[in-house]
Every structure is written in C-alpha cells, then in structure tokens.
Amino acid sequence: MQELITRAKELLADGTVSRVLGWKKGDMGWDPEPAYFEKEEDLKDFVYNPFCGANLSKYLIAAGKLEGTTLVFLKPCDTYSFNQLTKEHRVKREKTYIIGVGCHGTLKAEKVLSAGIKGIEDAAIEGDTLKVKTLYGEKEMPLMDALLERCKVCKGKIHVVFDELIGAEEGEEAGPGELAGNRFAKVEELEAMPPKERFAFWQEQLSKCIRCNACRNVCPACSCLKCVFDGNQFDSSQKANVDTFEEQMFHIIRAYHVAGRCTDCGECSRVCPEGIPLQLLNRKFIKDINTFYGEYQAGADTESRAPLTDFTFEDVEPGIVSERGGGR
Amino acid sequence: MQVENTEFRPKIVAFCCNWCSYAGADLAGSSRLAYPADVKIIRVPCSCRVNPMFILRAFQRGADGVILCGCHPGDCHYTTGNYYTRRRMTLLFSMLDYLGVENGRTRVEWVSAAEGVKFSTTMNEFVAKIHELGENVRLEDLRCKN
Amino acid sequence: MYRIDKSRLAELFAAISGNQDLFLPLRKADQTNYGLWSEEECFDLDTLKTVKSAKDCFFPQSEVLYRCKNEDGKLSIDPQKLCDRPFVVFGMRACDVKAIEVLDRVFLSDPVDTFYAARREHGIIVSLACHEPEETCFCKNFGIDAAEPGADVETWIIEDSLYWKPLTEKGEALTVSLAGLLENADAASAPDAAEKAEKAVAKEQSSIRDITEKLPLSHLNLSRFKPENTMELFDSPLWEEMYKPCLACGTCTFVCPTCQCYDIRDFDGGKNGVQRYRCWDSCMYSDFTMMAHGNLRTSQMQRFRQRFMHKLVYYPANNDGLYSCVGCGRCVSKCPASLNIVKVIKKMGGEA
Numbered sequence: 174m175q176e177l178i179t180r181a182k183e184l185l186a187d188g189t190v191s192r193v194l195g196w197k198k199g200d201m202g203w204d205p206e207p208a209y210f211e212k213e214e215d216l217k218d219f220v221y222n223p224f225c226g227a228n229l230s231k232y233l234i235a236a237g238k239l240e241g242t243t244l245v246f247l248k249p250c251d252t253y254s255f256n257q258l259t260k261e262h263r264v265k266r267e268k269t270y271i272i273g274v275g276c277h278g279t280l281k282a283e284k285v286l287s288a289g290i291k292g293i294e295d296a297a298i299e300g301d302t303l304k305v306k307t308l309y310g311e312k313e314m315p316l317m318d319a320l321l322e323r324c325k326v327c328k329g330k331i332h333v334v335f336d337e338l339i340g341a342e343e344g345e346e347a348g349p350g351e352l353a354g355n356r357f358a359k360v361e362e363l364e365a366m367p368p369k370e371r372f373a374f375w376q377e378q379l380s381k382c383i384r385c386n387a388c389r390n391v392c393p394a395c396s397c398l399k400c401v402f403d404g405n406q407f408d409s410s411q412k413a414n415v416d417t418f419e420e421q422m423f424h425i426i427r428a429y430h431v432a433g434r435c436t437d438c439g440e441c442s443r444v445c446p447e448g449i450p451l452q453l454l455n456r457k458f459i460k461d462i463n464t465f466y467g468e469y470q471a472g473a474d475t476e477s478r479a480p481l482t483d484f485t486f487e488d489v490e491p492g493i494v495s496e497r498g499g500g501r
Numbered sequence: 502m503q504v505e506n507t508e509f510r511p512k513i514v515a516f517c518c519n520w521c522s523y524a525g526a527d528l529a530g531s532s533r534l535a536y537p538a539d540v541k542i543i544r545v546p547c548s549c550r551v552n553p554m555f556i557l558r559a560f561q562r563g564a565d566g567v568i569l570c571g572c573h574p575g576d577c578h579y580t581t582g583n584y585y586t587r588r589r590m591t592l593l594f595s596m597l598d599y600l601g602v603e604n605g606r607t608r609v610e611w612v613s614a615a616e617g618v619k620f621s622t623t624m625n626e627f628v629a630k631i632h633e634l635g636e637n638v639r640l641e642d643l644r645c646k647n
Numbered sequence: 648m649y650r651i652d653k654s655r656l657a658e659l660f661a662a663i664s665g666n667q668d669l670f671l672p673l674r675k676a677d678q679t680n681y682g683l684w685s686e687e688e689c690f691d692l693d694t695l696k697t698v699k700s701a702k703d704c705f706f707p708q709s710e711v712l713y714r715c716k717n718e719d720g721k722l723s724i725d726p727q728k729l730c731d732r733p734f735v736v737f738g739m740r741a742c743d744v745k746a747i748e749v750l751d752r753v754f755l756s757d758p759v760d761t762f763y764a765a766r767r768e769h770g771i772i773v774s775l776a777c778h779e780p781e782e783t784c785f786c787k788n789f790g791i792d793a794a795e796p797g798a799d800v801e802t803w804i805i806e807d808s809l810y811w812k813p814l815t816e817k818g819e820a821l822t823v824s825l826a827g828l829l830e831n832a833d834a835a836s837a838p839d840a841a842e843k844a845e846k847a848v849a850k851e852q853s854s855i856r857d858i859t860e861k862l863p864l865s866h867l868n869l870s871r872f873k874p875e876n877t878m879e880l881f882d883s884p885l886w887e888e889m890y891k892p893c894l895a896c897g898t899c900t901f902v903c904p905t906c907q908c909y910d911i912r913d914f915d916g917g918k919n920g921v922q923r924y925r926c927w928d929s930c931m932y933s934d935f936t937m938m939a940h941g942n943l944r945t946s947q948m949q950r951f952r953q954r955f956m957h958k959l960v961y962y963p964a965n966n967d968g969l970y971s972c973v974g975c976g977r978c979v980s981k982c983p984a985s986l987n988i989v990k991v992i993k994k995m996g997g998e999a
Contacts, residue, residue: 200864200993201782204985207892227984232892283980291782364599372601372639377676383699383708385929387896387983401554403934412897412910413709413926418642422557425596429553432592444983446898447678447698454596461595466588481592484584486574491590491609494598562917644916 174221176339177246177274182213184244190270191241194232196225202293203282207232221246223296223303226279226321228440230254230264231393237265245269248276249341250323252332253436253472254393259334260475261434263396266334273332275340278316278324281443285319322452323439326356333473356437360456375421381447382420384412388441388451394431394471401426428454433462433479436472465489511565511631513540515624516555518548520578521613522570528617536624539631540568547571548609549582553593556607560640566606566631570620573611583611602639605630648844649811649822649829653804656692659828660684660737666824667771668734670704672697681736692738692804695781696977700904701739705766706750708901709926712762712911716920729765735821737773741796742786742975744774746904749962749971753907771817772798776855778805783976785864785989791973793859794852805851810844864976864989868996874964881956885994890951892984897929899978899987900954905971908935930954955991 181193197208198220205220207227228251236243247255252273258264277298285293285305292308303319305312317325332338363371389395389402402423414420428435428451437459441451462469462480466488469480517523523544529536545551548571559567569590571583590609598604608630610623651659663669664684673682674691681701684690699708713726751767754760774796777784786793795801799818803810811829813822822829832840859865871880900906910928913921928935930953936943944950962971978987 199985200989201979204979206985206990209891227892286781360599368598368601368603370601371599375600381676381678381680381698383897383901385897385901386932387894387898390894390896391983403932412928412932413912413924416643418561418640421600421640422554422561425557425600426554429593429596444894444896444898446902446981447680448676457596457599458592461592465591481585481588484581484588486584488584488587489591491587491594491607493591494594495604495608642916644914644922645919 174219177221177272178216178219180272180337180339181210181216181219181244184270185210185213185216189242190244192236192239192243193219194229194236194243194245196220196227196246202295203280203285209236221274223278223280223298224282226281226443228254228391228393228438230258230438231391231396233264233269234258234396237263237268242268242270244272246272246274247332247335248274248279249330249332250276250328250436250438252334253328253470254438255472256334256475257434257436257472258393258396260472261396271332271335271337273335273338273341275338276330278320278327280319281321285314288314288318290314321439321443322450323437323443326354328356328437328470356456357460359450359453360460363453376417378449379420379424380414380417381449382414382424383447384414384420384423385446386412387444387446388449389427391440391444392427392431392435393438393440394434394436395427401430424449424451424454428458431455432458433469433481434471435459436470465493509632509635511539511628511636512563513537513566513568513624513628513631514559514564515540515542516545516548516551516567516569517542517612518550518571518578518583519544519546521572521576521611522548522620524614525570525612525616525620528614529620530617532617534617534621536621537628539628540624547577547579547582548586549577549579549589551586553589556593557640560606560637561642562645563637563641565634565637566608566627568608568610568623568627570610570612570623573613576613597640600639603634605634606637648832648834648841648848649813650832650840650844651809651811651829653807653809655828656690656809657686659809659825660690661686662825662828663735663737663821667732669737670701670734671737684737692775695740695777695779695784696975696980698977698981699902700746700975700977701736701743702746702750702904704734704736705747705770706754706763706907706909706927709924710762711922711924714920714922727762729761730769731765733769733771735771735773738775739772739796739798740775740777740975741791741793742784742973743904744772744796744798745786745789745791745973746975747772747798749905749966749969749973750907752966752969771800771821773800773802773818773821774798776801776803776851778851778855780855780859780862781976782863783979784859784862784974785867785976785979786974787859787862787865788867788869789970789972789974792856794855803848803851805847808847810848812848864974864979867989867992869959869970869992871996872959872963872970872992874960877956877960877964880960880995881952883995886948886952889986889991889994890948893931893947893951893986894984895931895933895947895950896983897927897931898981898983900929900931901927902977902981904975904977905958905973910935930957955988955995958988959992959995 184190193210196205197218203224290312295306301316303316435455466480556567577583612620669684670681672679674689679691679694679697711727715724754763777793799815800813813819831837832844834841908928909925911925958972
C-alpha cells in the first residue's frame, strides 16, 4: 500500500496527473469508500486492502469530464470494465493514468463480521487464510468464507489495460487463480431444475428486491445518461416494488441490456442490499453467448464487436431453446 | 339466455414485419386460409424493431403467447435486421426459460410475403401450443387481470 | 412483568396470530425482513438489523390509494379500504420504535395521513431489547436506550427466557389475551418470580448499556447541527467533496427507518382500470420532487446534501429538535459506496 501512495505522490508532484482516484479509509476498517485525492497530504487517508471491493472504472466516466489526467488504481477485473467503457467511448483513455494493482481477492464485509470478527482495523490475505488485524489482536478465518462471490470464481490476475503495475507482475498468468471455481456451476444447477422450481427460486429471490437501483447505478455497463426505467412517460414503476412482475421485468431487462457487454465484474451482486444473486442472470447470458456464438469475454479488448451487435449467417434459430428443452 | 363462456381463449400477440410477414398474413387472408382470431397482429417496420421489453410488456398486459415473424434470414428489407433479431430472441427466450417461464410461449418464425400457407399453419400450431400450456400466470401482472 | 420460555415462542406467535396479523423478522432467501408470520415461516430474532426496517408495517413501500374504472362510459372510483384489523409487530428494536415517533410527527400532524393513522391505530408494537448492539449502531447519540426499547410492550430475551413488560393499554390488552401462555412475574401476585425477573432484566440492561457506551460510534458530536447554523452548513464546501462517491442509488433511503418521502403514481391496468398508488421515493433519485418546470435540485451534490440536511437540520428545526436519524446503522452497513450519515456528522461536525 505504501508503494501505491509513494507513486501517487510522485505522479501528483510532477504534474503527470491532476488527481488520484482510489479508496479512502472508513470509520470501521471494513468500509473504505471510493475517493478522489487532489493533494499529496490527502493521501494519508488512502487505503488499499481486501475490503476495497469497489470497481473504480465507472467513476472514470465523470472523471473524464474533469480538467487534466486522473490516476486510477484498478484491480485486474476492474480493467475489463475500463476496456469495455473505452470501447463504448464512455471514458477517455488518454485522460486516464492506470496503475494496475495486484489483487488476491476482495471481501464481503458482512461475512467477516458475521464470523464474529469485530473491531477490524486491516486485513491481508495469505494463501487460503484471511488475516484480520483487530483491536483485539490478530484474527484468522478461511478465505473462502469471506470472499465476495465473484472472487471465488476469479477470472484471473491479468490486467488487460494499464500504464504501470504495482504489486502485480506483467504477463502474470491469465486465467483464473488456483482457488477459482466454475463460475457457471450455479447457473447449471438452476438449468437442471424443473421449470417450476426455477420459477420458485427466482420468485423468492427477486421479490426481495427493494428497487433501490444500486445494481444499476454501480454497474459499469449501465452507463446510459437516462435509464429507460427512469422515463416518466414509460409505465414502469422504477422505484416501487409493486409485485413480482415489475421486479422480474426490471432485472431481466437490465441483464439483457448489459448482455454481451457485462464483464462479470460482480459489482451488482456485491452492492445488493438484499443479497440477490444477480450475477446468475448475467452469467446465464454469458454462458448462452459462449455456447451459441463462441467464447467471448467483454472488455478483453477494445476492438471486437459485441455478440449482440454482430451476427453470422449460420447462427442458431431461437427455436433451439425449446428444442433442447429444460433451460440449458 | 346467456351462456357463460368458460372456455380458455388465449390472447396471442404476433409481431409481424411490414415487408414479409405482414404481407404473408395478408396473403393468408386473401387466400381464405383460416387462422384463429385469438392472434392479434402488431405491424412493425422490421422484426429487429422488437425490443425485448415489448415481449415482456405483452405478457404483463395479459398475453398468453407472443410470436415474432420476420423475413427469412438474408431477405431482410433492411439487409441485416433479422440477423440481429435472431440473436436477440435466442438469448431472450433462453432467459425466460431460465426464469422458469414455460417453454413454447414465445416463438420466432420467418414468413415471407409468399407464404400465406406457412403463416396460417404457424398460427394454428402456435395457438394449439398455447392451448396446451394454458393461461400465462408466471409473467402476469395482477394489476392487469380482471 | 411476565415470562415465557424461549422454546415456546412459536406457541406465543401462534397465539398472537390467532387473533390478529403478526409481523416479525422472518428469514427468507438468506435475508431477514419483517413479514407476516405463519407456521411455515422461519422467524429470526437474532439478527439485529433487518434489511428494511419495520416502517414497512405502517408505511408500506407501495400501497394503492384508489382504483378507477371506466365501464361502458360510467366512471367508478373505489377508494382503498383503510386498515381496520388489529395487528402486532413483534421484535422492533429501540431505534425502529423511535423512528415511528419521527414518522408520527409527519403523518399524524395536520393534514393527517389517514392510511398511516389507521395502521398506527390498529398496530400494537412489541419491542425487543438489543442483546448485543453492533459496532454500526449509534442510537445512543439520539438519546435512545437499546436496553429499554419502549412501545406498547417491551421484551428482553435473556438466556432461555423472554421477559415481557406491557407499557400501554394496548399492550395490557394484548397481554391479557395471552394469559394462558405468559407466566405471571408480577410483584404483587408472584413476588418470587418478579424478583428473579427484575434481577435478570436489570443485569441485561446494564450489560447492554455497557456495550453501547463502548461502541465506536456512540459519541458523535451533534452540537453543530442546529437550526441557527442552517445556512452555514448548507453552504459548506465539504458537500462537494463528500458526495463524490455517491452512486445515486436509493439504498440508504429505502433501508432507513425514518425516511418518509413518497411519490404518487398511476398504473394503467388497461381494462382493469387505473390504480393510483404511492411508493417510497428517494431524494437520491433524479426525478425526486420533479415538477412541471423541472427539478429544483439539479445535481447529485444537492440531492446528497438534501438528505443529510433534512435528517440533521430541517427536520429538527420543525420538530422541537428531534433528529430524524435514529442511529440504526443500516446505511452504515448497506451503502454500496460506504458513505453514510456518520461520516457526514463527523466531517460537518468539525471532526477530522
């Protein structure tokens, strides 16, 4: 972390960048907030630890409109979002100085707290153990029990875009880390259920939705200036949880609108106050895209055409869905 | 004496593209080919105009089945519109299936202006399928139900 | 005072719901929220903070106000029936109970909100003391005592017993209806049991108070948040700095037990007529207070400032100094960008 601060100070001092976008210490040790630092002395509150889950890519849409270059710290998976935004002309690559930071996983604070670890000051990951520095001394817990869902199926340690790397090696192995599981496991499990049970599963999950729109607002792919759900002519109750239909509609359409552009950064499920596994909707689209149109990772590059703005003459017919039956 | 009609009359929305399928429906009509009156046609400039939201809205408003008809791939009036439709609908239908909506409530069929017969058989088949599936309850909005 | 074995809570709930609807924290799909109790549901009294507060029971997130229908040219308007059946909300914590007072001052003052008033009239609140307040709790700053939650009946769960103390007429009536289940621990009629109960409760209370005293957020400095400082706080350059991470989502407002803003909308149900309903609104949303000419607050900074100025300055200015934050800490644990009212209090209150 000290290395990051030192480098940021250097870049601020020599005028390469006008501001730094990073994470600021919170009150608790587990609640760092995304923040801008404009002066060297502000950086005393800078923090980077496994609780810094926030993907800063989306903030760069706003930062791109500011005077001067912004220095940003991006974790490997955050760089995919940045690339995707570059491709959509939403961020300005030339006005961004990216330092790729190493990442060994980000944490779900709730899980650490509910494991009875209190008075958290700092945390570090060592192998498959999470070491937490607390007011009451050092505490440990198995890493897998504390990780955010997205990190359990980590898509790799490689930064797809950066100006320099700190705490990470260039050319570090692509592909998921050694702990990573199959990200489609739960999707496959759902697909194997009878439709009735699947419906019940989604009904139970989606009826929890409180329409806070956090999933949408945090999503780097949801970068519309005015969301279709915010139109006041449109008959959609974007803030009322009226009954299950509106919630279903919102989540299907939201997932659909980011299909082919979603990098699977997992921010939507990280922020959901009701713990709805929203990644399962996005991953279904990713899985289908991979099956029908070939493997595709959004944000891996800035040139390729997204699956939904592309086609081939030989594409499968929509009828495939009922032919193959049972949700696969 | 009024006889109460309790028989299930499905509500079916058919989005037809202006250039092929709508003309196909016309041909079915002028050739006196029958298809059930339960099918309500909405004419769209191109099958590609159909936003996935249209389909969900139709279900919300009480449709029991939604069918989308367009030109055969390669024949699109706008050259490539229906290729995009094909991808979009494949993904949408797969998602609906994943959410537990019965398979078969949605369908895409390519119907050219010369295929009056195909239009009529497709609609007959589709209506039969919806009869088999019954009323749409999983995507309904209670506020729209009588 | 009365007592019942913790293992018999399900019986107690069954007895309560025999006479009226019972709402209490239920565990569903890995989250705890207030919901209607039935035997199949799994109640959860261990979770300190339900995701949404019990506000939902009195001021639901969305509710229909009336329906109109046009049948053969005849227009009919069918107002929504007001709540006319008693119901019980069990397990409300001290902060959520206090939040009801905040809502009362808004909805029960002239013009009275009849929907809310009817629910308040028919609702009986059974509160529950917080066995172990968490580090996100800061109710103490607002003069709330987690050990004495108040309302119609207050209860404590101590080891394997639940102690039950009716405080109001409504509470007494509910207690009488449960006479078969609740063991009497009244000083007059059962002095031994009473002594034991009082001792247990007193011990629990002092332990709760000790914990609250030590919590990291228990000693905030609220002294600057006074009506006379309104303009100074409003014009502070700190807002510009603080709001930046805000995503403009509505999480904080929807999990907040005191946020009371709502929007009124129509739903066109086609042949089924039009429903006019109201739903919670969030001052974080860009269409909040949207009027024909546009919006008063055009930037997220202004919206962000509005939320905290309302809680800490405007509301108390109009309500005898009562803050409209109760320190439940839901926003502290739920904000996706880890912003919250505590950070605002600290920063605006002059703390580094």
